[in-house]
Amino acid sequence: xxxxxxxxxxxxxxxxxxxxxxxxxxxxxxxxxxxxxxxxxxxxxxxxxxxxxxxxxxxxxxxxxxxxxxxxxxxxxxxxxxxxxxxxxxxxxxxxxxxxxxxxxxxxxxxxxxxxxxxxxxxxxxxxxxxxxxxxxxxxxxxxxxxxxxxxxxxxxxxxxxxxxxxxxxxxxxxxxxxxxxxxxxxxxxxxxxxxxxxxxxxxxxxxxxxxxxxxxxxxxxxxxxxxxxxxxxxxxxxxxxxxxxxxxxxxxxxxxxxxxxxxxxxxxxxxxxxxxxxxxxxxxxxxxxxxxxxxxxxxxxxxxxxxxxxxxxxxxxxxxxxxxxxxxx
Amino acid sequence: xxxxxxxxxxxxxxxxxxxxxxxxxxxxxxxxxxxxxxxxxxxxxxxxxxxxxxxxxxxxxxxxxxxxxxxxxxxxxxxxxxxxxxxxxxxxxxxxxxxxxxxxxxxxxxxxxxxxxxxxxxxxxxxxxxxxxxxxxxxxxxxxxxxxxxxxxxxxxxxxxxxxxxxxxxxxxxxxxxxxxxxxxxxxxxxxxxxxxxxxxxxxxxxxxxxxxxxxxxxxxxxxxxxxxxxxxxxxxxxxxxxxxxxxxxxxxxxxxxxxxxxxxxxxxxxxxxxxxxxxxxxxxxxxxxxxxxxxxxxxxxxxxxxxxxxxxxxxxxxxxxxxxxxxxx
Numbered sequence: 001x002x003x004x005x006x007x008x009x010x011x012x013x014x015x016x017x018x019x020x021x022x023x024x025x026x027x028x029x030x031x032x033x034x035x036x037x038x039x040x041x042x043x044x045x046x047x048x049x050x051x052x053x054x055x056x057x058x059x060x061x062x063x064x065x066x067x068x069x070x071x072x073x074x075x076x077x078x079x080x081x082x083x084x085x086x087x088x089x090x091x092x093x094x095x096x097x098x099x100x101x102x103x104x105x106x107x108x109x110x111x112x113x114x115x116x117x118x119x120x121x122x123x124x125x126x127x128x129x130x131x132x133x134x135x136x137x138x139x140x141x142x143x144x145x146x147x148x149x150x151x152x153x154x155x156x157x158x159x160x161x162x163x164x165x166x167x168x169x170x171x172x173x174x175x176x177x178x179x180x181x182x183x184x185x186x187x188x189x190x191x192x193x194x195x196x197x198x199x200x201x202x203x204x205x206x207x208x209x210x211x212x213x214x215x216x217x218x219x220x221x222x223x224x225x226x227x228x229x230x231x232x233x234x235x236x237x238x239x240x241x242x243x244x245x246x247x248x249x250x251x252x253x254x255x256x257x258x259x260x261x262x263x264x265x266x267x268x269x270x271x272x273x274x275x276x277x278x279x280x281x282x283x284x285x286x287x288x289x290x291x292x293x294x295x296x297x298x299x300x301x302x303x304x305x306x307x308x309x310x311x312x313x314x315x316x317x318x319x320x321x322x323x324x325x326x327x328x329x330x
Numbered sequence: 331x332x333x334x335x336x337x338x339x340x341x342x343x344x345x346x347x348x349x350x351x352x353x354x355x356x357x358x359x360x361x362x363x364x365x366x367x368x369x370x371x372x373x374x375x376x377x378x379x380x381x382x383x384x385x386x387x388x389x390x391x392x393x394x395x396x397x398x399x400x401x402x403x404x405x406x407x408x409x410x411x412x413x414x415x416x417x418x419x420x421x422x423x424x425x426x427x428x429x430x431x432x433x434x435x436x437x438x439x440x441x442x443x444x445x446x447x448x449x450x451x452x453x454x455x456x457x458x459x460x461x462x463x464x465x466x467x468x469x470x471x472x473x474x475x476x477x478x479x480x481x482x483x484x485x486x487x488x489x490x491x492x493x494x495x496x497x498x499x500x501x502x503x504x505x506x507x508x509x510x511x512x513x514x515x516x517x518x519x520x521x522x523x524x525x526x527x528x529x530x531x532x533x534x535x536x537x538x539x540x541x542x543x544x545x546x547x548x549x550x551x552x553x554x555x556x557x558x559x560x561x562x563x564x565x566x567x568x569x570x571x572x573x574x575x576x577x578x579x580x581x582x583x584x585x586x587x588x589x590x591x592x593x594x595x596x597x598x599x600x601x602x603x604x605x606x607x608x609x610x611x612x613x614x615x616x617x618x619x620x621x622x623x624x625x626x627x628x629x630x631x632x633x634x635x636x637x638x639x640x641x642x643x644x645x646x647x648x649x650x651x652x653x654x655x656x657x658x659x660x
Contacts, residue, residue, distance in 0.1 A: 008338075071405050075470075082471050085626060110440075113467060113478045114550070137443060140405075141412050148443045149479060220444070296415060 003208055005132060007219045010152035014132060014208060016201070021046060021120060021159040024093075025053040028118055028155055032056070033090040035081060037104040039064045042096050042122055043165050050095060050120070058084050062100065066239075069103050069138045071147075077107045088112040097123035097170075098130035098249065102145070105136030109151035119153045122162045124174025124200075125250055128181070128207045131156050133215045133228075142240045143296055150220055160201055172277040173250030178203050179273060180257065181210035183266075184230050187314035193273045227316050230308040231257030234330070237293035241285050254279045259329060261310055269313075287330045294326060331531075333538055335462060337549045340482040344462060344538060346531070351376060351450060351489040354423075355383040358448055358485055362386070363420040365411060367434040369394045372426050372452055373495050380425060380450070388414050392430065396569075399433050399468045401477075407437045418442040427453035427500075428460035428579065432475070435466030439481035449483045452492045454504025454530075455580055458511070458537045461486050463545045463558075472570045473626055480550055490531055502607040503580030508533050509603060510583065511540040513596075514560050517644035523603045557646050560638040561587030564660070567623035571615050584609045589659060591640055599643075617660045624656060 001016040015027065024030065034054045038047055041064040051057045060080055062068040092115060094104035101119050108117035121131035137148015163171065175193070182190025189206045192199065211228065218225040235256030238247060247255075254274050258281050261267045274281050294305070305323050310316050331346040345357065354360065364384045368377055371394040381387050390410055392398040422445060424434035431449050438447035451461035467478015493501065505523070512520030519536045522529065541558065548555040565586030568577060577585075584604050588611050591597045604611050624635070635653050640646050 075401050078470060078477055082473060082476060082626075110467075110477050110479060112476055113465065113480055135443065137440075140408060143412060146412060146442060147408055147440045149440060150443055296412075 001205055003205075003212055005152070005212055006216055007134065007152055010134075010154075012152055012155055014156040014158060016158040016160070016205060016208075018161045019159060020157045021049050021162060022053075024050060024118070024120070024157055027157075028091070030054045030091070033058070033084070033086050035060060035077075035084075035086065035090070035092045036095060037062065037077065037092060037100055037107070038095040039068065039097075039100050042100075046095060046120075046122060046162055050093060058086075062096075062103065064099075065245075066099055066139060069099050069145075071138060071140060073103060074106060074110075074138050077103070078111055081107070081111050086111065086115070088115055091116045091118070093118050093120060095120045095122060096126070097121065098126045101126055101131055102136050102148070103138060105134075105151055105153065106138060106148050109136055109149040114151065117151065117153045119156045121156070121158060123166060124163060124171050124204070125177060125248075126174070127158045127163070127204050128174055129177035129211065131158070132208060132211055134219065135221075142243070144236050144239060158204065160204070163200070169278070170248070172279055173248040173254075175203070175277060176250035176254045176257075176274075176279060178207040179270070180228075180230055180253065181207040183257070183270070183310060183313055184227050184308070184316035185210045185213070185314055190313050193276075194269070223318075226306055226318055227308050230310075230316055231260060233294060233305070233307055234259050234290070237290045238283065238285060240293045241290055247280065247283070251280055255281060255283055258282060260307065263310065263312075266310060266313060287327070290330055291327055295323065331535055333535075333542055335482070335542055336546055337464065337482055340464075340484075342482055342485055344486040344488060346488040346490070346535060346538075348491045349489060350487045351379050351492060352383075354380060354448070354450070354487055357487075358421070360384045360421070363388070363414070363416050365390060365407075365414075365416065365420070365422045366425060367392065367407065367422060367430055367437070368425040369398060369427075369430050372430075376425060376450075376452060376492055380423060388416075392426075392433065394429075395575075396429055396469060399429050399475075401468060401470060403433060404436060404440075404468050407433070408441055411437070411441050416441065416445070418445055421446045421448065423448050423450060425450045425452060426456070427451065428456045431456055431461055432466050432478070433468060435464075435481055435483065436468060436478050439466055439479040444481065447481065447483045449486045451486070451488060453496060454493060454501050454534070455507060455578075456504070457488045457493070457534050458504055459507035459541065461488070462538060462541055464549065465551075472573070474566050474569055488534065490534070493530065499608070500578070502609055503578040503584075505533070505607060506580035506584045506587075506604075506609060508537040509600070510558075510560055510587065511537040513587070513600070513640060513643055514557050514638070514646035515540045515543070515644055520643050523606075524599070553648075556636055556648055557638050560640075560646055561590060563624060563635070563637055564589050564620070567620045568613065568615060570623045571620055577610065577613070581610055585611060585613055588612060590637065593640065593642075596640060596643060617657070620660055621657055625653065 003014040039062040092108040094101045121127045134152040137145040231253045235253035238252040333344040369392040422438040424431045451457045464482040467475040561583045565583040568582040
């Protein structure tokens with residue numbers, strides 16, 4: 001399967017195929033210097049699968065987790081590229097989850113003011129969500145993604161096979177972004193989670209179609225694309241509050257969605273799905289502290305904030321509310 | 331006077347006017363948080379002129395010189411913005427020379443993935459060259475501008491009055507980029523430097539017209555824009571060699587142009603102009619080390635390199651040569 005993303009600056013393909021990780025060289029010129037950025041959690045076999053297709057491959061293995069989306073790691077990677085004489089015509093490959101993709105993408109966007117970048121996401125979360133759309137960046141002072149760029153990859157390779165080695169918790173948390181995609185735009189996608197068997201390939205494909213719609217319409221997230229942040233304003237605050245450790249991104253978004261949905265019927269249906277997937281639906285975070293984190297969130301504009309609400313399953317809208325009103329919602 | 335720059339992503343104005351620094355608020359919304367980034371060399375009166383137009387102004391004063399185009403300063407500025415709760419809708423103003431503009435622009439491009447940025451250049455060099463075109467960035471491991479972005483300002487304000495407080499050496503080194511603009515595209519501009527009296531306003535305007543042509547044609551410097559790098563490949567190597575200290579940027583470019591021009595007649599005319607302006611025309615740098623710096627320069631592609639050569643005054647072209655051939659030129 002293929003999807004074409006047409007942004008203002010860039011057009012690129014998402015290629016979805018079992019075993020595609022072994023055939024990247026058929027699509028992209030690997031006959032140049034390649035920096036393969038991955039992390040300690042990615043099985044060796046996938047790293048080898050890519051390295052074996054390159055002539056000249058510098059491998060950078062990051063620590064696993066949000067800790068690598070830091071200034072230090074950003075600087076480290078750039079200095080590695082410099083000391084290995086990478087030029088503007090060389091290539092960065094991200095192999096891993098959202099952290100690896102966000103960090104490697106920001107490195108690619110900044111090195112020599114931008115070199116080629118491809119993304120090979122290895123988690124459900126990154127296959128469903130973070131690998132496309134061009135949002136790259138790092139966290140600073142516990143604020144998620146507050147430094148970064150909009151930078152599109154040259155190509156994204158989604159290999160369903162690599163999900164087999166993912167542990168259940170990571171597999172399931174990634175599905176939250178697919179549930180979100182269903183809630184904001186695709187009722188059928190949402191209802192797939194209420195059936196017995198999950199058709200993961202179809203879920204990923206349909207989620208990417210939703211993401212493609214918003215990214216093409218509003219690449220820089222000035223208007224419509226904000227809808228993709230459904231559940232994220234509160235979710236990001238949970239991530240900051242818990243120091244990006246106790247809960248994963250998808251879990252925080254799940255709890256964020258639970259908070260923001262006011263229709264009890266939809267909330268119950270969502271809760272049932274989340275429970276089936278062993279995803280937490282609430283937490284005991286201090287509400288005042290959460291409120292403070294939201295105030296510092298980049299989506300906050302003076303004393304107002306844009307939040308995303310559901311009209312019904314498959315239909316969301318943006319509402320600008322007084323920041324103070326969020327206290328009640330929390 | 332005004333010039334309109336039409337890039338793919340952005341359209342913006344350059345406004346050239348005496349005293350414009352006191353009227354920025356007539357063109358740009360200053361009724362929001364403003365981070366004014368400047369350096370110790372900029373006279374207090376200009377900082378005050380801008381601050382007095384803002385309600386809520388955070389002033390960041392950098393150390394003077396290339397030392398501020400560093401990772402440390404980049405990180406420092408971003409953290410200042412975070413701790414002062416700057417949002418995506420706020421504004422960064424660069425007030426200073428090329429260093430301030432490059433650093434502040436990169437900060438603006440990265441903060442929250444891009445916030446509004448305006449540039450108020452205060453040196454001939456930045457008024458003539460670096461304030462437009464969207465190239466922003468920092469130096470890492472002595473390699474100039476090897477980390478950065480293409481990020482266009484919302485507006486550039488060129489106030490001829492502020493040049494009055496510039497010392498003669500800084501004033502003259504900036505003119506080198508105008509001489510370059512003349513050499514590559516505008517014979518009349520070049521010949522203005524051979525007359526008794528320099529019409530600085532006309533020189534700046536005509537230089538910006540040349541820059542506008544290349545920036546609009548090739549924003550990301552894939553092809554034609556490389557011509558603007560005339561004299562810079564060797565010039566940048568001199569800057570790296572001398573640790574960005576002994577010679578200024580314009581002086582290094584002047585010596586770089588002297589090296590790369592092979593037509594003796596043109597070379598003599600250029601030499602006469604440079605001497606009149608007290609700009610060095612040669613140096614005693616170790617040629618092998620210069621060659622090594624060029625190899626590490628971002629314009630180097632494997633064993634070939636693109637250099638810019640003159641056909642005649644007002645007409646330049648790109649030539650791809652073997653890297654080794656540069657040894658002879660040096």
